[in-house]
Amino acid sequence: MSKPIEVAIVDDHTVLREGLRKLFVEDQKKRFEVIGDFGNGSDFLDYLKKKSCDVVVMDIHMPIRGGESTVELIHKKIPDVSVVILTMNTRNYMMEFMVKLGVYAYLPKESGSEEIKNSVLSARDKKMFFNRLLTAEKYKLIKNGRKEPSGLTLREQFITSLVASGLNTVEIAEKINLSPSTVSKHRENIMKKTQCSNIAELVTFAYQHQILELTPR
Amino acid sequence: MSKPIEVAIVDDHTVLREGLRKLFVEDQKKRFEVIGDFGNGSDFLDYLKKKSCDVVVMDIHMPIRGGESTVELIHKKIPDVSVVILTMNTRNYMMEFMVKLGVYAYLPKESGSEEIKNSVLSARDKKMFFNRLLTAEKYKLIKNGRKEPSGLTLREQFITSLVASGLNTVEIAEKINLSPSTVSKHRENIMKKTQCSNIAELVTFAYQHQILELTPR
């Protein structure tokens, strides 16, 4: 092992950042160097303007700038930075979205330490890391482009999930860096395709097509 | 400070358990002793059959046995164990549910280290710990009694179910022979009570409170 892998951590959960940091710092083989941890995507992107980073371990759900738009920006502007997603959002459409943006691993939050370390090693080498959530089979399916059972495109599914989780058009536009007009047009198309005539019906549609998940109580 | 507080950690996120453990173990004043960490509620309940514990820091969303039923069982059978909730489920109904089961703190996942430690100290002394999510005001409101689990009157629940199933104000008025103004006022009250800020959130609320049922496809 020549030089340690420069790892960044992006998650709004303070304790989890600490846990990840510890995991990398205390690696027996000294393979990692944590170059920073950040509470949102925005801070990390600021960091990247000045300094470098090999692999970033990132959550999706964050305030200010969520994982979606952060990964999108990294993918477009700084493709050298490899992304590993570590999240409790295990929905298929999100995984698909992230895989298409070139992330190298998609880990559920109950992943063990070794799994996380190995995914970072894979990502450093620009190699896909597979696990129970993102299997090689699923990866192939996504890459070979399959038809969505819901009839919605990926973008549409994504916006559906945001509408159904209670954001309005302007909030969605801000969240994923689009013009409100565009979001509005997507919503129009979504309503037509799903044959929903209002938001309430769309939320039910989202639950029934696993675009949203009902957290059991 | 006589003897250290026996703290247990229950969360399905491995890295987060590590982070919490570190936080308690590395306390300057040696006030805590982590007596175990568990990946689900079931394992923790098993532990409690044999050994003791002062305070448990617990997530809600977990496989096998989630926080809801775990806290419910602790509350009924082992009320000596104080519970601190640390979660990303910031929904009011969940907070209300947990407060009614006697948890001493309800922390969002972005809480800082000191906040978490202080909440455990409070819980050890059987004192409520308040923060931006669970304020003293909210706590009073919950304690001084909303009756319905949903907080809604029967009429309001009925109208909620109609709104959530996709009817608009005029359609609802026609369906149950009311003036649209009345329906509108009910809707206003419903939104206030449920603290929903739009229809999408209300639909989710309806599913979560069994006001609506999701028919499997």
Added chain:
DNA sequence: TTTCACATACGTATTTATACGTATTTTTTG
């Protein structure tokens, strides 16, 4: 009995969603 929660009802101003049309750019696919 009188207070209180609930259900009823109206008015009004503001915000948000919906439903059209149009058009350019990007990505995918045959």
Added chain:
DNA sequence: CAAAAAATACGTATAAATACGTATGTGAAA
């Protein structure tokens, strides 16, 4: 490469929801 599909964006008009205030009748509980 060419065609098709998807994603982007704007304008404009109408419909609906939302958030206030106010008021009245009714039945149950303190």
